[in-house]
Amino acid sequence: MELHIKNILNDMEKDGYDGYLLANFSNIQYLSNYKPTSFAFAVIKENPVIYTSKMDLEIANRDSTIEIKEFESFSSMIDDLRKSIKKLAIEPSLEYGTYEKFRDDFDISAVDFVNKQRAIKSPKEIFKIEEATEIAQQAFRQIKIIEKHEYGAQENMVAFELDKYMRENGASEPSFETILTSGANSSLPHAVPTPDKITNPVLIDWGAKYNGYCSDNTRTLVYTEKQHEIFDIVAEAHNKTIHKIKPGMECWEVDKIARDIISEYGYGDNFIHSTGHSLGLDIHESPSFSSKDKTIVEKGMVMTVEPGIYLEGEFGVRLEDTVAIDNKARILGKLPLVIE
Amino acid sequence: MELHIKNILNDMEKDGYDGYLLANFSNIQYLSNYKPTSFAFAVIKENPVIYTSKMDLEIANRDSTIEIKEFESFSSMIDDLRKSIKKLAIEPSLEYGTYEKFRDDFDISAVDFVNKQRAIKSPKEIFKIEEATEIAQQAFRQIKIIEKHEYGAQENMVAFELDKYMRENGASEPSFETILTSGANSSLPHAVPTPDKITNPVLIDWGAKYNGYCSDNTRTLVYTEKQHEIFDIVAEAHNKTIHKIKPGMECWEVDKIARDIISEYGYGDNFIHSTGHSLGLDIHESPSFSSKDKTIVEKGMVMTVEPGIYLEGEFGVRLEDTVAIDNKARILGKLPLVIE
Secondary structure (H helix, E strand, C coil): CCHHHHHHHHHHHHCCCCEEEECCHHHHHHHHCCCCCCCEEEEECCCCEEEECHHHHHHHHHHCCCEEEECCCHHHHHHHHHCCCCEEEECCCCEHHHHHHHCCCCEEEECCCCHHHHCCCCHHHHHHHHHHHHHHHHHHHHCHHHHCCCCCCEHHHHHHHHHHHHHHCCCCEECCCCEEEEHHHHHCCCCCCCCCECCCCEEEEECEEECCEECCEEEEECCCHHHHHHHHHHHHHHHHHHHHCCCCCEHHHHHHHHHHHHHHCCCHHHCCCCCEEECCCCCCEEEEECCCCCCECCCCCEEEECCEEEECCCEEEECEEEEEECCCEEECCCCCCCCC | CCHHHHHHHHHHHHCCCCEEEECCHHHHHHHHCCCCCCCEEEEECCCCEEEECHHHHHHHHHHCCCEEEECCCHHHHHHHHHCCCCEEEECCCCEHHHHHHHCCCCEEEECCCCHHHHCCCCHHHHHHHHHHHHHHHHHHHHCHHHHCCCCCCEHHHHHHHHHHHHHHCCCCEECCCCEEEEHHHHHCCCCCCCCCECCCCEEEEECEEECCEECCEEEEECCCHHHHHHHHHHHHHHHHHHHHCCCCCEHHHHHHHHHHHHHHCCCHHHCCCCCEEECCCCCCEEEEECCCCCCECCCCCEEEECCEEEECCCEEEECEEEEEECCCEEECCCCCCCCC
């Protein structure tokens, strides 16, 4: 049996659970190597089992390390599970409507047994994230706006060019919808690329998915004096924060380092998101470098560090690298912050 | 106040609810015109309000027809809501972990007040889906494998070519990850395009997102005698099912028409998914043309009809059109089933 599942069974035993019901696709992939395409329910117990849709049976039987059964109905699944399970743990992310199907037959609580394991990456997982990062950064260097300093294209078409190079370099897909935004739109952290011609500054937030794992980077190309001034503050926050990350700190302390630097320059109110997030199979995982997250930073975590300053109606600057945490934080990839 | 919200308030009043908590991005977009990018909670009540993250405030204030407040914490949001709400409805899709934050302060039940409205499209919404369909079908005609009968490319690169044309034709993005699969892989309904060279048959399932609305089509290019034979059965199921759809039927009856035809030819066990699904802001909405769905078919519904036969290890054939239902079902777009 997989180590991950053994660990969960140990955690479950401590709290007296006989079963753990999972529906999140990435959690199921993490534990079984099978990524559902439609829907599936994994139940971790002495003999783990995954109930999946008929249309996924072929792929599930091919990929899964856990026994596969066809999902027929909630009632037959529940009858099956009641034989061995009384106290059932569920994922906090399970839909309430699904919980309702099970609540009358089991003693249910929401517990996170998987995400805390997923937060600590194995060397093999870190290597995959590093490979994804290199694929994505290589693609970044290939787009005309970077390679040949050719501007004048539309935001959405350059975003698309970047996606194309990521795929050509081996990515299965972008790890999220590429953000390529310029001018006043760059003050929206999650701006969608428009058909408008690129103006300045240019903020690019992109990542590749490779072997199931995500990468995540942001670079901002700045031009005016004011843009350079803001860039330098964000770069200082980015570099100093990464330099100070150590196992044993709490996540909110990492956020505070970046936030304090930006606040000292008077832009605290313009740093309108958290300093970073874990990533892996999903682009956003827990924990986060946010002001409220008390998770202890541990070796094996892979986190983004992405301070930003957003001046509404003017522009925004964000700089983001992904770091793997050992005795200190190591930046994945080799793309400099200042793009020449 | 928007008609959609008035309708929900009427439904809520009948059941004695003072508030309705929504977290689903598409539901929030449907009711407020603001599509969250990070997280948000809408509360429908006499004076509806959306609590959103600091990073979304600019875009929310720009787009929303509902009052926007910054989300600070669950406890301050709950204190705020308790002034006017005792009996709180939640979406069935709400995460259990979120429900737990509210459960001690409100009398909570899961109720679907939004999806049943979203299922009935306005003429304007149908027009948007039709435009998205035309953009996607135009792109399909442009890819080399169709326009010039040029084969020999890699699956993932042709999928990418299709995505490019959709964007060039005005789509904001594909409405889901384009499926372009060939040979034995086509027997997996949700196959992911590979870097392998295209073989036969070629199954392409694709759609465009335009003005927020999705399109969805599938075509299969067949070559061998056996592939043609299977194609003809699927085409018969596709055409006859669409021809027989009438308001007043129940969804499972539509599924049964397609399933019975395929079963008569002995391939019932090889039709391993439902006959169709509603679509709109999301690519999969309710109801479904599935064997278990007792929803009554109504005018204004926009549904896919997509029978398929999957021969494991050999190949699969699926043919899919999106239909708008009035007195009968009207196919959106003009792309023939047989691609010359």
